[in-house]
Amino acid sequence: MKVRLFDSLTRSLRDLETAEPGVVRMYACGPTVYLPAHIGNFRANVCWDVVRRTLELLGWRVRKVMNITDVGHLTRDDTADGGEDKMEVTARKEGVDPLAVAQRYIDRFHADRRALRILDAEAYPRATEHVPGMIALIERLVARGHAYVVGGNVYFEVATFPAYGRLSGNSVDALVAGARVEPHPDKRHPADFALWKTDPSHLQQWDSPWGRGFPGWHIECSVMSVELLGTETLDLHTGGEDHLFPHHECEIAQSEGGRGVPFSRFWLHNRFMNVEGRRMGKSLGNYWTLDDLVAKGFDPVAVRYLLLSVQYRQPMNFTLEGVAGAKASVDRIRGAVRNLVEDPGAPPLAPAEAGEFDALEEGFRAALAEDFNTSAALGKVFDAVRKVNARGPFDPAGAARVRALFGTFDRVLDVLREDAPRAGGAPDSAIDALVAERQEARRARDFARADALRKRLDDLGVVLEDTPRGPRWTRR
């Protein structure tokens, strides 16, 4: 099946084509680890997880790499006195060194990521481990006339790269015309950006031909992506819409200026999400972390569902009401599989019926293949849910077909599996005993006692259902 995706650079839907048939080399811009990631960061991560899982479902092999920015970068790409380094700010505040800060938030990022069922990337390269490669690329840029050295700092000269601005839809002139690009004493052009800063006072510093200092923010991605994926032209490069400019614009200029080949065949950018109708951001401090939501009793899987329920290229509004609704949706999907009754005496699937299931599976794949339209894909999932719930018992072959269908859905969604119950709850054996006791009461038609026992179970966080095949319980 052809996959069409929206390429930010050409602003068009294009069929996915890669250098190596059947293999996608994908690079995702990852977190800067000086604060816990918030739910907006994870929207991006879930989006790229959906991309990766969709491609794998459709038969591609995906090599995904995500960087970890563990070098502090200035809050302003300015003279050395112009800004503060955020890693260093956190390090000072917490009284530890920057690497300890980084490690703490890296660990937390991965814990949250796993809770949200975002599959492992092939590698998570850290900027601090790839400085020599960055220096090499910067030297190459200087040698090729794309960069210049001023007082130990190295700047990329945008005037030498005519395509600068193409990704973000700006021309260099337009960027200057905008009031927000200020003239800079060292820069030949206000839009020139730093590749290397010499600064002996910076906590993290490395030797370079231009002095002891640290790399500019953008250069790490140009270097690590190529080193880890083993190609100078990536197939897919992803990031948030905020990265269109300047980050990815600069990556393209550096990479193509230094190497002379296109940096990536496709650029994907996710739209931001708002929280309760307002924008969120690290610097605004109004963000939810996953821990915050778990503390409110929400299931990370519900969060995952909510984040993937809106297509990546649409802005989404995150609300607590939405998380609760997402949990209900997940329970409904799970219910279809859980309630499926397999009976050897049940009628087998009629050809038309089987055809409908096939069509739903095909529709699911097709929706995702069209620029990862998860909303439309979920429509197919719920059509299947209703069909299964309405049908009654399935014969073994039919049951297998239905389970396979939901297995296909879940290769992308990954919401069916239930997490292990949280520690501290009543043991299963105690719950089973209460359920059995209630059954006794019901048999004796002592409904007052039965209802009292239901209430006790409810207090233990147990949802009890009486089915035609006997009672069944789940943890809330």
Add this chain to the structure above:
RNA sequence: GGCGGCAUAGCCAAGUGGUAAGGCAACGGAUUGCAAAUCCGUUAUCCCCCGGUUCGAAUCCGGGUGCCGCCUCCA
């Protein structure tokens, strides 16, 4: 000042020329000892507003209004 996006029921949201998917919530019915789950039904004569193109527009074009994003660290 430059660049870009979005406006569909109470909420989330699909749909890019052929007469409004799906989810949550709500209500009615079936079912149940009561529930839960499930099924059936109801909930947008209409897709921000005005004008245009067309046999036909939520979908295309023009204008307007509102909201949002990037241009500075940020998914």
